[in-house]
Amino acid sequence: MRMCVKTSLLSVMILCACGCDGKLEDAGFKTKKFVSSFSDPNPKELAKYVFDETADPDMRRKAVVSLSNHEWGLTETYLGGYDVILRIEMQKPAERRDTALMSATIGALGRGGNPKYIPILALALKLSKSPQVRWDAAIALDNVAGDKAIEQLCKSSDMSVEKSADVRAACCTALRHYVRQDVVDTMVRCLAPEEEFGVRYAAHKTLVKLCGRDFGTEYTDWAGTKLDKLPALEEKKETKKKSMWNPLNWFG
Numbered sequence: 001m002r003m004c005v006k007t008s009l010l011s012v013m014i015l016c017a018c019g020c021d022g023k024l025e026d027a028g029f030k031t032k033k034f035v036s037s038f039s040d041p042n043p044k045e046l047a048k049y050v051f052d053e054t055a056d057p058d059m060r061r062k063a064v065v066s067l068s069n070h071e072w073g074l075t076e077t078y079l080g081g082y083d084v085i086l087r088i089e090m091q092k093p094a095e096r097r098d099t100a101l102m103s104a105t106i107g108a109l110g111r112g113g114n115p116k117y118i119p120i121l122a123l124a125l126k127l128s129k130s131p132q133v134r135w136d137a138a139i140a141l142d143n144v145a146g147d148k149a150i151e152q153l154c155k156s157s158d159m160s161v162e163k164s165a166d167v168r169a170a171c172c173t174a175l176r177h178y179v180r181q182d183v184v185d186t187m188v189r190c191l192a193p194e195e196e197f198g199v200r201y202a203a204h205k206t207l208v209k210l211c212g213r214d215f216g217t218e219y220t221d222w223a224g225t226k227l228d229k230l231p232a233l234e235e236k237k238e239t240k241k242k243s244m245w246n247p248l249n250w251f252g
Contacts, residue, residue, distance in 0.1 A: 043072060051081055053088075061104045068108035079112045083120055090127065099130040106133065110140025118144055122152040125171075131164040138170035145177040154186040157203075165196040172202035176209045181227050184210055191219040 049055045049063035064082065067073030082105040089102045106124055109117045121144065125137035138156065141149045156162045157171040172190055175183050187210070190203035200217070207222060208214045211230060215221040 043067070046073075047078075047081075050085070057098050057101060061098075061100050064101070064104040064108055068104075068111050074108070074112045076114070079109060079114055079117065082108045082112075083117055086120060086124065090124065094129045097128075097130075099128075099133050102128070102130070102133050103136045106136045106140050110136075110143040113144055115144055115146035115148070118146045118148045122149055125152050125156055125167075131167060134162070134164065134167045135170050138167055138174055142170070142174035142177075145174075147178070149174070150178055150180070150183065154183065157186055157190055157199075159195060159199075165199055168196070169198045169202040172199060172206050176206040179210050179227065184225055184227060188219065188222045188225060191217075191222060193219065 046063045046067050049059050050067060052060070064085075067078060068082070072078075086102060086105040086109070089097050089105075102124065106121060109121060118141065121137050121140050125134050125141065128134050128137070134156070138153070141153060153171045153175050157168050157175065159165075159168060162168050162171070168190070172187060175187065184207065187203040187207045191200050191207075195203075204217050207225075211225065211227070213230070215225070
């Protein structure tokens, strides 16, 4: 009897969640959809949505995100597929690009961590008309470090090139991986007083990371900084505290 009551309650919950308003012909499909939301994703079903250009764009985006949140969705086969989708979208006229799908594939490539895809991520950072897509590309390039990313990250840190302060700040953060003089010079320029606070903050953090010391937060504190002229950092020597329980330590 108790089992029957539980089953009846579950049926009512499912029908309510499905929005059944007397149209019983839709109840089966909606019930299946409701129940499937609690189960693990089916790779075959997700892949079908991801790589089908005729599928609903929102479903494609969700499928990309779901796939890339699993290790098996970040293998080379899938990463190559995300790369193809991103390239196809970028070849379309700006007004026809699905920016949400582009952001999803960029995020997937970033999570994949394969430097092979740095060029397409840098291209998205350079060419996309969407600030959101460019920001996602900068974040992905922070996760996938490689020398091929440096040039575009430096360019997109410049306010004369990149209009979005959020994107410039993300680029400054991504440049923390590269201990190079041209990167240091770029970060010093980003400390200019006319720059947004968030960008200056990110540039300062990157400079401290690259140089191993903190000269201050102002442009004048870092102007002219040369990596090869920085004095060697003194090694901190640990001093062992003398134990007061040892009589030999009682007299100096």
